[in-house]
């Protein structure tokens with residue numbers, strides 16, 4: 001069997017195993033969905049009036065603010081979902097079965113690839129669920145073309161992949177599932193200090209660089225542009241650069257930890 | 264098949280491994296002929312698991328020329344992995360899924376076809392008495408059931424060389440005997456088994472060759488019979504119920520080794536009929552009347568204690584175990 005077909009075959013076996021875990025024990029995935037949905041409802045229905053007013057005039061029905069916040073919430077959903085990947089990788093690494101995999105003539109990377117693909121699929125599913133909630137409370141993206149929809153989908157997948165690899169690296173580096181959950185926490189908190197909820201331009205001057213030069217802001221701005229027609233500017237390539245960079249970094253980090261002698 | 268090294272399933276020369284400044288394996292040599300059972304014995308912490316982990320490609324050695332299944336461990340680890348099956352000391356099963364799913368997972372990773380995978384899984388579940396539990400999550404299994412599943416999973420790919428790190432620890436006597444039967448069956452089919460064990464009886468029962476690991480080195484190696492000849496462990500043991508009778512006997516039989524707690528005396532003896540008769544005559548003439556008399560021939564316990572830093576008195580095992 002060629003290396004590639006071995007890689008595909010073993011990785012899909014590992015993926016099936018991870019999906020089986022996720023299906024049998026859905027609470028982790030479902031819990032991670034709660035945060036973005038709750039924040040969406042909180043910002044729209046509780047803080048909505050002030051927020052709508054804040055982003056410029058603001059209409060009475062908050063629809064403008066719903067439109068503003070949804071792209072950020074979708075990216076945050078990804079940040080939250082990959083915490084699950086960090087936790088399940090750390091849990092998995094503490095399991096004896098990983099030692100068994102290491103002594104088998106399987107594709108070396110398949111264990112991690114299985115986790116990564118599984119996590120990306122979960123991200124997509126979570127984005128669909130949160131997106132459905134957004135539509136239910138009035139989010140509309142009628143102006144976007146099919147191409148823009150495809151680009152938006154591609155961006156979400158790419159961003160999921162990048163954050164997943166980082167989360168997998170965190171999971172590999174953590175001694176326990178709790179530690180992994182903690183160290184991956186910034187992935188869901190970063191959107192709070194991005195342009196997800198309020199434009200970066202409205203933040204205090206000293207803070208703006210932090211909001212602007214982090215991966216979430218360009219990704220959110222690009223998604224916003226694709227779905228709602230706002231200006232994208234340089235954001236699209238900065239977002240892609242971030243995704244590629246984080247993917248490469250997370251991949252190197254994860255595989256290096258996996259190839260090290262187990263403790 | 265022309266050179267001798269081809270008939271060796273496992274070969275190690277100068278195997279070394281240290282964790283920090285603790286040298287665990289200090290240059291050990293091993294040679295396990297294909298189709299035989301090799302047992303590695305040693306006290307807790309001797310490095311048995313470390314040796315298994317290294318030979319099964321799980322951790323890398325610091326030094327040593329190592330070959331498993333004819334392949335060099337350092338340069339062809341995937342080829343080694345293709346010829347081995349490993350059951351580590353600690354359970355290597357997926358607790359979140361069922362026993363059957365674990366077996367099918369192994370079948371998939373060995374690239375068996377769907378029908379072949381199902382058949383192999385069903386066969387092994389049957390063989391290891393796990394049919395009833397097959398559809399339950401492994402996290403609900405007892406320790407012994409997990410152990411059996413663990414070994415069943417190792418056999419899925421029909422490996423030619425099998426590493427078993429304490430395979431019967433935690434098994435009840437029936438399961439242990441079943442396991443011994445399975446190991447013998449495997450070997451009669453030409454499989455090589457490398458096992459570690461804490462049960463000397465197990466090594467005695469199964470192993471063609473036994474090595475005793477102590478302080479990072481192989482303290483002795485050979486068949487069970489060869490090892491037993493190394494130690495003068497034979498003795499006759501006299502046990503008393505009355506402390507007074509015990510004291511009197513102990514005072515009379517000065518050459519016996521006394522165990523005050525167990526109220527017993529040990530007299531060195533090879534265990535032949537002639538020796539026994541002379542001991543009995545001597546006891547009669549000395550007026551010693553023991554409540555129980557047992558003849559003890561040297562066994563692997565004696566070898567173990569003698570070689571691993573203890574004494575060869577089994578009654579003192581409690582103190583010699585670290």
Ligand SMILES: Nc1ncnc2c1ncn2[C@@H]1O[C@H](COP(=O)(O)OP(=O)(O)OP(=O)(O)O)[C@@H](O)[C@H]1O
Nearest residue numbers: 263282287305306307308309310311312313314352
């Ligand atoms: N990852 C590790 N890091 C540091 N020290 C280790 C590591 N693994 C094993 N050791 C040390 O190596 C020594 C040998 O351990 P090993 O597990 O091989 O012993 P063992 O003979 O299998 O013992 P047991 O009978 O208890 O299973 C021990 O002193 C142990 O503390």
Ligand SMILES: [Mg+2]
Nearest residue numbers: 311312313352
């Ligand atoms: Mg051990």
